[in-house]
Amino acid sequence: MLDNRQAGPGPTALRMQIGARLRRMREDKGIGRVEAGNAIRSSASKMSRLELGRHGFKVRDVLDLLDLYGVHDEDERASFLELVQEAKKPGWWQGYGDVVPSWFEQYLGLEQSATTIRNFEVQYVPHLLQTRDYARAVIGLEHHDAPYEGLERRLTVRMARQEILHRPIGAATLWSIIDEAALRRPIGGPDTMRAQIEHLITVSETMTNVRLQVLPFSAGGHPALGGPITIVRFAENDLDDVIYLEQLTGARYPEGDEAARYQKIMDLLAIRAARPARTTAFLKDLLHDF
DSSP: OOSOOOOSOOHHHHHHHHHHHHHHHHHHTTOOHHHHHHHTTSOHHHHHHHHTTOSOOOHHHHHHHHHHTTOOOHHHHHHHHHHHHHHTSOOGGGGGTTTSOHHHHHHHHHHHHOSEEEEEESSSSOGGGOOHHHHHHHHHHHTTTSOHHHHHHHHHHHHHHGGGGSOSSSOOEEEEEEEHHHHHSOOSOHHHHHHHHHHHHHHHHHOTTEEEEEEOGGGOOOTTTTOOEEEEEOSOTTSOOEEEEEOSSOEEOOOHHHHHHHHHHHHHHHHHSOOHHHHHHHHHHHGGGO
16 A cells, blocks of 8 residues: 555645745735746746646746746745745656556545545445446446556556545545446445455445435436536635636636536535435435445
């Protein structure tokens, strides 16, 4: 098992913190992104990516921006650069670049730095709650033409991600809503599904940092029929929640009004889904179908 059980902000969250601080400095000085981009020999679009923490920082660029924003105190500049250097450290998942696409690395960084993750799944049991056999079957479906070694490395990454729920200090909180369809879809055969549902029952009864709800067919239609939704929250108060929408070969990160709409959708799903106690009973009844 990979050693990723330590709490604390990872490199992605640190980049977001640095970006947020630079944005506030720029706005306090009344400087636009175009002017800031020119100061680092780049563009407004790159400044936007930097301020969102979606691009790595070069020390030279940060120093130029601090000059532009009038930050000349040596201690403050040194403290800022120390954060930049810390944010350059690779995450454990970067050793799996052969099986982790670049668009997914960004999300892994967010997930590993999260204090709370809310998600809704309609196709499969959420990754963070999958058993090894269930995860192997799902990965086999998603990468049916990949070599066996690649499948096993993807499985290692998926299982390692779950360690954020079991950290001895600073374990993340997970609030998952699972569509009934995902629980009735026979992935990996009856034995695999039975073990997966038994695992969900155990999680719901023993893990205080996991809140599990099933959205039953009886709830009817709902506003999230388009696909899975994930909302990531961080301990740092100056960081906004991040909305993550995974697609087949990429991902989207809605912002502004669109992000607020997804927040409301998640709230509505939580209201319509079965309460945790009823969810546990539902899962126990579902075992009889496998």
